Amino acid sequence: MKNPFNEHVRVRFAPSPTGFLHIGNLRTALYNELLARHFNGDFILRIEDTDRTRIVEGGVENICRSLQATGVIPNEGIWLDEKGELFERGDYGPYLQSACRERHLEQAEKLVTMDKAYYCFCSTEHLDDLRKKQQAKKQPTMYDGSCRKLDPTEARKKVESGESHVIRLKLPKHGLISFNDIIRGKVTFDWSVIDDQVIIKSDGFPTYHLAATSDDNHMAISHVLRGEEWVSSTPKHLFIYEAFGWKIPQFAHLPLLLNKDKSKLSKRQSDVATEDYLKNGYLPEALLNFVALLGWNPSAEREIYSHDELVELFSVEKINHSGAVFNLEKLDWLNSQYIKQLPKKKYLKLARTYLETAITDDAYIDRCLLMLSDRIVRFGNVTDLAKDFLDLKKDYSGVSLTWKKQTTEDATEKLEALKELLESLSADDVAKMEKSESAIKSLILERGWTNGETLWPLRVALSGQEKSPSPFELLAIYGKDRSLGLLENALKHLRAS
RNA sequence: GGCCCGUUCGUCUAAUGGUUAGGACAGCGGCUUUUCAAGCCGUUAACAGGGGUUCGAUUCCCCUACGGGCUACCA
Numbered sequence: 001m002k003n004p005f006n007e008h009v010r011v012r013f014a015p016s017p018t019g020f021l022h023i024g025n026l027r028t029a030l031y032n033e034l035l036a037r038h039f040n041g042d043f044i045l046r047i048e049d050t051d052r053t054r055i056v057e058g059g060v061e062n063i064c065r066s067l068q069a070t071g072v073i074p075n076e077g078i079w080l081d082e083k084g085e086l087f088e089r090g091d092y093g094p095y096l097q098s099a100c101r102e103r104h105l106e107q108a109e110k111l112v113t114m115d116k117a118y119y120c121f122c123s124t125e126h127l128d129d130l131r132k133k134q135q136a137k138k139q140p141t142m143y144d145g146s147c148r149k150l151d152p153t154e155a156r157k158k159v160e161s162g163e164s165h166v167i168r169l170k171l172p173k174h175g176l177i178s179f180n181d182i183i184r185g186k187v188t189f190d191w192s193v194i195d196d197q198v199i200i201k202s203d204g205f206p207t208y209h210l211a212a213t214s215d216d217n218h219m220a221i222s223h224v225l226r227g228e229e230w231v232s233s234t235p236k237h238l239f240i241y242e243a244f245g246w247k248i249p250q251f252a253h254l255p256l257l258l259n260k261d262k263s264k265l266s267k268r269q270s271d272v273a274t275e276d277y278l279k280n281g282y283l284p285e286a287l288l289n290f291v292a293l294l295g296w297n298p299s300a301e302r303e304i305y306s307h308d309e310l311v312e313l314f315s316v317e318k319i320n321h322s323g324a325v326f327n328l329e330k331l332d333w334l335n336s337q338y339i340k341q342l343p344k345k346k347y348l349k350l351a352r353t354y355l356e357t358a359i360t361d362d363a364y365i366d367r368c369l370l371m372l373s374d375r376i377v378r379f380g381n382v383t384d385l386a387k388d389f390l391d392l393k394k395d396y397s398g399v400s401l402t403w404k405k406q407t408t409e410d411a412t413e414k415l416e417a418l419k420e421l422l423e424s425l426s427a428d429d430v431a432k433m434e435k436s437e438s439a440i441k442s443l444i445l446e447r448g449w450t451n452g453e454t455l456w457p458l459r460v461a462l463s464g465q466e467k468s469p470s471p472f473e474l475l476a477i478y479g480k481d482r483s484l485g486l487l488e489n490a491l492k493h494l495r496a497s
Numbered sequence: 498g499g500c501c502c503g504u505u506c507g508u509c510u511a512a513u514g515g516u517u518a519g520g521a522c523a524g525c526g527g528c529u530u531u532u533c534a535a536g537c538c539g540u541u542a543a544c545a546g547g548g549g550u551u552c553g554a555u556u557c558c559c560c561u562a563c564g565g566g567c568u569a570c571c572a
Contacts, residue, residue, distance in 0.1 A: 014572095015572085016571080016572050018571090018572080048572070050571095050572085051570095051571055051572065053571085054571065054572080120570095124569095124570070127569085127570085128569095131568095131569090134498090135498080137498090138498040138499090139498070139499080140498070140499045140500080140568075141498090141499085141568060142499095142568085166570055168570095181502095184502070184503090187501070187502080188501090189500070189501070190500075193499065193500050193501095193568085194500085194568095195568075195569095197569095198569080198570050199570095200570085201570040202570055203570075205570090207569090207570070207571080207572085208571075208572050212572090227566090227572095228501095228502070228503095228565085228566060228567095229566055229567065229572085230566095230567090230572090231501060231502065231566075231567075232500070232501055232502090232566075232567040232568075233567075253502085255502090255503080255565095256565075256566075258565080260508090262564060262565070263564095263565075264565075264566075290509095293509070293510080293521095294509070294510095295509090295510095296510095297509080297510055297511070299511075299520090301511080301519080301520055301521090302520085302521090303509095303520085303521055303522085320503095320510085321502075321503055321504090322502085322503050322504065322564090322565085323503080323564090323565065323566090324508090324509065324510090325508060325509075326509095327508050327509060327522070327523085329508080329522060329523055330508075330509060330521075330522040330523080331522095332522090333521085333522055333523085334521095334522085336535090340535085372534095373535095374534065374535045374536085375533090375534050375535075403531070403532095450531090451530085451531055452531050452532095453531085454531080455531040455532090456531045456532070457531090458531085459531060459532070460531095460532085463532095465532090465533085466532065466533080467532055467533035467534080468532070468533065468534090469532095469533075469534075470530090470531080470532085470533090471531080
């Protein structure tokens with residue numbers, strides 16, 4: 001995308017601290033960051049905490065942590081330092097919305113004096129009642145405007161006497177309002193269907209509509225990239241920009257992330273917290289890559305892009321118009337691709353942080369983890385995968401130590417010979433796959449056996465499973481002594497049956 | 498109910514006023530093989546429907562259907 005406005009790009013990600021970073025919001029944050037970095041602009045983190053009832057303790061820190069973990073890092077706004085303390089950086093603060101309340105209040109009052117807003121004294125009961133009646137009659141649910149007609153002097157007197165009130169926007173009653181969305185093109189609304197929005201609540205805090213608009217202006221935001229759910233309130237925001245004569249930013253409304261049933265991605269149906277994906281062992285790079293390609297695609301001939309490549313290729317105009325189902329299967333595949341690309345050292349380090357085991361033999365654990373590296377989809381299941389190769393108590397119940405129609409006696413004969421062979425090998429040779437493989441294969445050749453009737457019992461003896469990595473890999477990770485122990489166990493089991 | 502937005506394989510998507518409509522995941526089949534996984538190769542599968550415009554529409558326009566969002570003193 002060229003920068004058609006030839007201006008400094010300033011974008012913001014402005015979540016509410018309601019507990020965690022929603023995965024859809026991670027994508028919104030990412031797209032903002034990609035746009036900013038693509039044009040060497042600024043990416044700002046602002047926290048919208050004007051709904052005092054929904055604030056969750058630690059919510060801001062959590063958002064910062066998730067952004068940091070995924071590498072979507074603002075260069076202005078709210079930060080979290082190493083000690084876990086929040087601080088602000090930038091010339092356009094405060095970046096915590098509640099700290100701007102005075103400005104919001106002043107601006108709301110100014111709108112009232114400009115006759116662009118008015119005091120409203122209607123009770124929530126009255127409004128609920130009104131809405132119910134309208135719904136019953138299948139009429140559009142809108143404020144009846146009773147306070148809109150109030151004499152301004154009277155209204156002010158009531159306010160001064162301490163009567164509970166809100167401030168509502170005094171929107172036009174007819175005519176059209178249009179704006180140009182970078183993604184969708186021209187979007188038009190009829191003013192008559194847009195309600196007089198509350199901009200200051202009775203608790204004295206502004207609503208999103210005033211606060212976000214005011215802050216975007218204050219912070220000189222050039223492009224507003226936000227979720228599609230905001231399309232229908234954009235006219236209200238435009239009204240405020242125009243009332244004050246502020247410069248209007250470019251808008252781009254992002255398609256939503258969807259559940260399997262195509263409704264808006266929700267906690268009910270899907271995992272939505274970024275931190276949970278990370279906890280489950282998805283790599284931040286893979287998660288970011290995946291989420292970036294949900295609703296936007298630079299070429300479609302490639303699936304794997306680094307963060308820097310995304311920055312390079314990003315363009316808002318190429319963002320899709322329709323929502324995207326959050327498809328876990330593809331995420332799993334992508335993550336496994338990223339895991340396979342990991343350098344050995346890093347892979348082991350990560351796998352170890354997820355692995356729960358009582359075993360203390362590090363070299364053994366490492367060999368086991370390396371063996372599993374192309375079986376791991378996400379690190380969250382590493383313990384499950386490794387369990388059977390770290391815990392050597394195998395009872396062989398429910399698995400067959402015999403290959404196809406092989407008899408127990410035959411399998412016993414093979415295992416006994418293999419045991420003898422292993423005993424004759426040095427521990428070093430057992431630890432080397434090529435050595436044990438060639439020794440075993442020549443034994444098979446020598447005796448005129450088949451691979452199946454020899455290798456199957458061996459492999460099941462070593463793994464305790466009918467499906468597992470190859471016996472040579474298993475010998476190598478266990479080493480001579482453990483392997484011999486397992487063969488002995490298997491033989492006992494065969495003799496007893 | 499009203500308003501707004503959307504609609505290419507099951508899913509994520511590409512491309513185009515003239516293509517055998519491309520790729521990826523999943524599925525299926527094969528190779529490899531002692532089994533599984535991985536890998537490699539192959540394969541099934543889509544332009545929502547109807548009208549226009551046009552020599553020609555998946556592509557442009559309209560209608561319908563379907564889906565979604567909004568319709569709060571939540572964001």
